[in-house]
Amino acid sequence: xxxxxxxxxxxxxxxxxxxxxxxxxxxxxxxxxxxxxxxxxxxxxxxxxxxxxxxxxxxxxxxxxxxxxxxxxxxxxxxxxxxxxxxxxxxxxxxxxxxxxxxxxxxxxxxxxxxxxxxxxxxxxxxxxxxxxxxxxxxxxxxxxxxxxxxxxxxxxxxxxxxxxxxxxxxxxxxxxxxxxxxxxxxxxxxxxxxxxxxxxxxxxxxxxxxxxxxxxxxxxxxxxxxxx
Amino acid sequence: xxxxxxxxxxxxxxxxxxxxxxxxxxxxxxxxxxxxxxxxxxxxxxxxxxxxxxxxxxxxxxxxxxxxxxxxxxxxxxxxxxxxxxxxxxxxxxxxxxxxxxxxxxxxxxxxxxxxxxxxxxxxxxxxxxxxxxxxxxxxxxxxxxxxxxxxxxxxxxxxxxxxxxxxxxxxxxxxxxxxxxxxxxxxxxxxxxxxxxxxxxxxxxxxxxxxxxxxxxxxxxxxxxxxx
DNA sequence: ACAAATTTTTAGATTTGCCTAAAATTTAAT
DNA sequence: ATTAAATTTTAGGCAAATCTAAAAATTTGT
Numbered sequence: 001x002x003x004x005x006x007x008x009x010x011x012x013x014x015x016x017x018x019x020x021x022x023x024x025x026x027x028x029x030x031x032x033x034x035x036x037x038x039x040x041x042x043x044x045x046x047x048x049x050x051x052x053x054x055x056x057x058x059x060x061x062x063x064x065x066x067x068x069x070x071x072x073x074x075x076x077x078x079x080x081x082x083x084x085x086x087x088x089x090x091x092x093x094x095x096x097x098x099x100x101x102x103x104x105x106x107x108x109x110x111x112x113x114x115x116x117x118x119x120x121x122x123x124x125x126x127x128x129x130x131x132x133x134x135x136x137x138x139x140x141x142x143x144x145x146x147x148x149x150x151x152x153x154x155x156x157x158x159x160x161x162x163x164x165x166x167x168x169x170x171x172x173x174x175x176x177x178x179x180x181x182x183x184x185x186x187x188x189x190x191x192x193x194x195x196x197x198x199x200x201x202x203x204x205x206x207x208x209x210x211x212x213x214x215x216x217x218x219x220x221x222x223x224x225x226x227x228x229x
Numbered sequence: 230x231x232x233x234x235x236x237x238x239x240x241x242x243x244x245x246x247x248x249x250x251x252x253x254x255x256x257x258x259x260x261x262x263x264x265x266x267x268x269x270x271x272x273x274x275x276x277x278x279x280x281x282x283x284x285x286x287x288x289x290x291x292x293x294x295x296x297x298x299x300x301x302x303x304x305x306x307x308x309x310x311x312x313x314x315x316x317x318x319x320x321x322x323x324x325x326x327x328x329x330x331x332x333x334x335x336x337x338x339x340x341x342x343x344x345x346x347x348x349x350x351x352x353x354x355x356x357x358x359x360x361x362x363x364x365x366x367x368x369x370x371x372x373x374x375x376x377x378x379x380x381x382x383x384x385x386x387x388x389x390x391x392x393x394x395x396x397x398x399x400x401x402x403x404x405x406x407x408x409x410x411x412x413x414x415x416x417x418x419x420x421x422x423x424x425x426x427x428x429x430x431x432x433x434x435x436x437x438x439x440x441x442x443x444x445x446x447x448x449x450x451x452x453x454x455x456x457x458x
Numbered sequence: 459a460c461a462a463a464t465t466t467t468t469a470g471a472t473t474t475g476c477c478t479a480a481a482a483t484t485t486a487a488t
Numbered sequence: 489a490t491t492a493a494a495t496t497t498t499a500g501g502c503a504a505a506t507c508t509a510a511a512a513a514t515t516t517g518t
Contacts, residue, residue, distance in 0.1 A: 013475065034496055047476050049497055054474090066483055066496055097351035107345045114343075116336045122326035242505065263466055276506055278467055283504090295466060295513055 012113045015082055016041065017051050018060060021071055022079035031068025080144035086112040087133035087140075088123050094134045095127060101134040102176035135176075136167020136186055136222060152225050154190060154202070155218035162191035162204075167222035175220060182211070190223055241342045244311055245270065246280050247289060250300055251308035260297025309373035315341040316362035316369075317352050323363045324356060330363040331405035364405075365396020365415055365451060383419060383431070384448035391420030391433075396451035404449060411440070419452055 010018075020040050024032040034052070038045045056063040060075035071079060089111040093099040099107075114120075121142065124130075131146075132138055138146040151166050165188045168175065179185065184206060193210070194203040200215030239247075249269050253261040263281070267274040285292040289304035300308060318340040322328035328336075343349075350371065353359075361367055361378070369375040380395050394417045397404065408414065413435060422439070423432040429444030 011474075035494090043475095044477065045496065046478080046498080050475070068496095093348075096355055097348065099347070099351070103347070107343070107348050110343045110345070114336070114339045116339070118328070118332070119322075119326065119336050122328070126325055240504075264464090272505095273507065274466065275468080275508080279505075 010078070013051070014055060014058075014060075015078075015113055017048075017055060018071070018075055018079050019082050019086075021061065021069060022076070022083070025070060031070050033068050037069075077144050080140040080146075082112050084140040084142075084144075085114070085120050087137060088120060088127065088130070090133045090135075091127050091130045091139070092123060100176075100180065101171075102173040102180070104134060105171070105173070132167070134186075135171040137171075150224065151222040153219050154192070154204075154221040154223050155200075155215055157192055157223065157225060159192055159195060161225070162189065163223040163225045164188070165190050165206075165221060166224045168220055169222065170220040178217075182213075183209070184221070190221075239307070242280070243284060243287075243289075244307075244342055246277075246284060247300070247304055247308050248311050248315075250290065250298060251305070251312070254299060260299050262297050266298075306373050309369040309375075311341050313369040313371075313373075314343070314349055316366060317349060317356065317359070319362045319364075320356050320359045320368070321352060329405075329409065330400075331402040331409070333363060334400070334402070361396070363415075364400040366400075379453065380451040381454050382448050383421070383433075383450040383452050384429075384444055386421055386452065386454060388421055388424060390454070391418065392452040392454045393417070394419050394435075394450060395453045397449055398451065399449040407446075411442075412438070413450070419450075 017037070020037055021032050024036050024040065034045045034048045037048045041048070052061060052063050052069050055061045055075070056069075059072055060078060062070045062072055086108045089108040090104040093104045093107060094101060124142075130139055132149070136149070136151075138148060140146040149166060153169065154165075157163075165184065165186055167186065168179070188207050191205045192202055193205055196202070200218075201212055202215070202218050203210065203212050204218075246266070249266055250261050253265050253269065263274050263277045267277045270277070281290060281292050281298050284290045284304070285298075288301055289307060291299045291301055315337045318337040319333040322333045322336060323330060353371075359368055360375075365378070365380075367375040367377060378395060382398065383394075386392075394413065394415055396415065397408070417436050420434045421431055422434055425431070429447075430441055431444070431447050432439065432441050433447075
């Protein structure tokens with residue numbers, strides 16, 4: 001395969017930049033700003049500029065001075081490969097090693113850089129080709145293809161509707177632990193009963209149990225909207 | 230834990246040096262030579278000297294100029310930790326991902342550097358606390374303890390004796406593939422029928438089947454000597 | 459024992475990836 | 489539109505890990 005030449009020469013640091021640029025590029029459609037990359041990676045803008053030049057020479061990003069950066073087709077494919085590995089390892093950690101969903105990220109950040117096609121394809125098979133990671137995010141297939149699940153934020157749905165909880169927007173350990181503590185997990189049936197006008201907090205029914213959650217919580221939970229309950 | 234402070238600051242390169250010094254130190258009881266390290270790691274003696282100095286400052290090795298190098302107690306513990314990880318990952322690759330025993334080394338070389346105590350202990354549990362890796366080498370426990378199995382080289386046993394094949398001395402892909410091709414695997418019952426005076430080759434019976442192997446092959450196969458057959 | 463060969467170390471350079479400080483460019487504000 | 493503010497890049501430096509070439513120490517051979 002053609003792209004392998006490139007993939008196998010990439011350093012850990014280069015891979016992390018590519019991944020960050022990919023994630024930032026998803027949000028806005030525009031070019032990604034140097035400062036944004038630096039902030040997310042907890043490094044300095046000057047370091048980012050350095051790296052961007054190197055990535056540009058390897059044809060992983062499109063770069064024009066002062067104009068921000070975007071991934072090339074090759075960069076995009078590379079990013080999806082790394083994300084595939086990250087998310088498959090997350091599934092492995094939860095399914096096979098009993099990690100909780102707030103513990104997987106740190107270790108997956110290391111495992112995602114292991115280089116072996118056979119390893120990741122075998123892992124995929126061991127896990128029975130999962131389509132989503134423990135936070136509900138889609139796992140790209142071998143060729144980088146994946147489809148975003150049809151979902152919406154709980155904060156956006158109308159009263160008396162709901163669906164199955166299928167993902168989180170914020171997957172920080174803090175938020176995930178909060179959800180654990182309150183018995184909220186992927187797969188739960190959630191129905192919005194009432195929305196408080198004053199602060200936007202929601203009265204919901206989750207797997208039959210009634211509880212109240214703030215607007216912030218609701219705006220970080222995805223549900224698969226399919227039917228009125 | 231005290232040693233963790235050190236462990237978590239180690240670079241991949243430092244870990245590889247420690248591992249190499251450990252392996253070389255096993256063979257001879259003496260100090261390990263700079264040149265020997267350089268050769269095994271495919272690097273230059275001057276690079277080795279540089280690194281040894283750094284390791285010495287971190288109290289991982291004992292070092293006196295021109296006098297070779299040996300691991301400190303801390304260095305030894307560190308080495309055993311890395312070897313534990315390497316061998317557990319090898320078991321994982323064979324048992325769970327259907328790798329063959331000649332394919333595991335390269336990937337395990339990468340996986341052994343992943344830093345997470347929880348990860349490795351969970352992996353240990355998933356694999357049901359294996360005591361030996363796919364080549365028959367012992368896996369250190371959490372505290373670095375392990376016992377060498379009571380075994381001997383097939384080339385050393387007397388005619389009409391034998392035992393179960395429990396390990397290989399040379400675990401290069403070349404040798405392992407040769408064994409596969411000839412249907413020799415760990416667990417086989419092997420009995421020495423005759424030893425050729427001329428070239429030292431052996432007529433053996435392996436799981437009931439008769440075959441002839443060279444002295445070189447026999448001197449790279451370990452059997453658990455327990456009983457005459 | 460002493461010269462020759464080998465091994466080991468030093469010295470100085472290179473690459474990667476990061477830093478700080480200062481200069482260049484773009485964007486925002488009045 | 490021009491200045492002020494923010495962003496981005498350049499320039500120069502640093503640490504890790506490597507290299508080559510040359511110097512120092514040890515070992516070996518006779």
